[in-house]
Amino acid sequence: MKFRDVSFGIVLLSVVEAYLTLYFAPQLRPTGGLGRLGARLFVLNVILYGIWAGVIYPFFLSPLRHIPSPKGGSILFGHSLQARFSKPRGEKSRQWMEEIPNEGLIRIRDFFNQDAVIPTSHEILKTILHDNTYDYEKQPRVVEILRRVLGDGLILVEGDVHKFQRKHLLPSFQVKVIRDLYPVFWSKACEMTQMLAGMTAEPEVEIGVWCTRVTLDIIGIAGFGRDFHSLKNPHDEFVEQYNMLLEPDSAKAxxxxxxxxxxxxxxxxxxxxxxxxxxxxxxxxxxxxAYNLSKDRRAELSSPKLSTAEKEKRHDILSLLVKSNDFTDHELAHQVLTMMAAGHETTSSTLSWCIYFLALNPQIQTELREEIRASLPSPNVLQSESITAAQIDTLALLNGVCNETLRLYPTVPVTTREAIRPTRLGNYMLPAGTSVIISPWAINRSASFWGEDALEFKPGRWINADGSPNKTGGAMSNYSNMTFLHGPRSCIGQG
Structure with missing residues (x-):
């Protein structure tokens, strides 16, 4: 039940109780009259509700109380701090999955001992993410926070609005569209390596900063047809404000x-x-x-000064969306902000972890370097040569390194849904409002799905016996790899 509804209910009950007390037992009227009596009853009702909601219901009456659950937990926060905020995030859920015998669900006590469940099987995950996906929505308070930054973009909208947006956004994320952008990725990668080559005399280089800058430039060109020039000029006003918002610190947490x-x-x-x-x-x-960018792009593509041939050359995602005429400028602004948040820092983080794994595994690093040098042109001859998607997509070890990095370090290690109506999940009926904590980190590292070497960095699992790349990693189900989730709400940009 929502905080607002609970508060209103307690206030209303306190007023009714105060009037009934004065009518049937006027001798109990305190000095100060009806107001003081109502205030005292309100405090009493808050305490009684807290005992009911935090102790009696979860421990003795909840229909989910028989689901296997970890021991311990805080009186006030239950297991929520471990499930949501332990570092690395998702690791506690993985340990519970391995240690607690279960039939696809583990129950934990969330904030104030509210019910929450962690799905642990392919069947349960499929029910949540594919079969009944619109029975589970993002938590309202999370959405409220993110909406101030992203607006009503694809990540945050629900129900029919989400279906409409996804249907009309999908053409802009087709495989052919993404492959046409490979030369953009390549040219920016070459630009970064050339700049890093000039820093070999430095005692150390903060590679995460460079990953952030290069992916920002790439998402700018590929997504919006605008080069932020972040590699050469990190002081762009928009870039600085965006990084200020995303930069982690204790106050924001x-x-x-x-x-x-x-x-x-x-x-x-x-x-x-x-x-x-x-x-x-x-x-x-x-x-x-974002709004001005969208408005200006529409004006540009509508201008008679721009030839038809020039308009056809615009392959960035924003231009494709403008051409579709499915969104207003305000709606496009929300999609721009969503693409920035979902496509920039996530890619930057993955690239950083990829480099980290290669640093820990020099043999794999050497083999990958040999594969790339044998198949791709040198980044030093960028002006005369580019690359094609076919050249990249056939590199088996590169495919393995990238997919293994995404498996071990999913960019969203834990995400939460909330049942918006009573709904069946496995052998249990979840009451409306039950939190469902999905942990890609835990699923992707589960020995049950990936074998005893689940925690090891092994790019070879993504390479077939004939040396060709594969997309399964040897797992028996799509739901063994949850990096991009699955179903109608899976990541539209996973390609």
Whole structure:
């Protein structure tokens, strides 16, 4: 039940109780009259509700209380801190999956001992993500926070709105469209390696920064037809504001956590704290940028000064969406912000982990370098040679290294859904409001799905016996790999 509904119910009950008390037992009226009596009853009702919701219901009455569950847990936070925030995120869920005998579900006590379940089997995951996907939505408070930054883009919308957006966005993410962008990826990769080559005298290089800058340039060109030139100029106003919003720090983490537990208006009204104001200001600036970008692109593609041939050359995703005429400029702005958030930092993070694994495995690094040098032109001759998708897609070890990195370090290690109506999951009927914690980290590293070497970096599992690349890694089910989720709400940009 929502915080607002509970609060209203307790207030209403307290008022009714106060009037009934004065009518049937006027001798109990305290000094101060009806108001003081109502206030006392409100406090009493809050305490009684807390005992009911936090102790009596979850431990003695919940229909999910017989599902296998980990031991221990906090009186106030249950197992939520371990399930959601332990580092690395998702590792605790993996341990529970391995240690607790279960039939596809593990029950945990979430914040204030509310019910939550962790799916652990392919069948249960398929039910949630494919068969009944619209019975499970993102948690309202998470959506409320993210909507201030992303608007109503594909990631956050639900139901029929999501179906409409996905249907009209899919053509812009077809395999052919993505393959046409390979030369963009290649040229920016070459530009970065040339810049790094000039830094060999440095004692150390912060590679994560370079990964962020190159992927920002790539998403700019491929997604919006705009080169941010972040590799050469990291001080672009938009880039700085975007990075400021995403840069992790303790204050932002506290702000996000408070928004999960309490209404946003209450958190934003905390005195002498500038984080909410900064958050609102930056998100407003980013929204204005995205809107102006979308409006200008529409005007450009509608201009008679631009020839038909020039319009056809525009293969960036924003131009394709403008040409489709399926979205207004405001709706396009929301998709721009969504693509930035979903396609930039995720790719940057994966590239960083990929380099990390290659540093730990020099033999694989050497073999990969040999494969690439035998098949692709040198980045030093960028002006005279480019590459094709066919050249990249046939590189078996490159395919293995990338897919194994994505398996071991999914960019979203834990995500949460909420049952919006009573719905059957396995042998249990989930009440509306039950949280479903899906952990790609735990599934992707499960020995049950990947074997005893599940925790090892083994690109060879993505290479067939004949030396060709595969997309399964030897797993028996698609639901063994949850990096991009599955079903109607899977990542549209996974290609």
């Amino acid at each position: 506290i702000f996000f956590a408070l928004n999960l537990m309490f209404p946003g208006k209450l958190v934003n009204s905390i005195p002498f704290w500038d984080i909410p104001k900064k958050f609102l200001n930056i998100s407003g600036n980013l929204n204005n940028f």
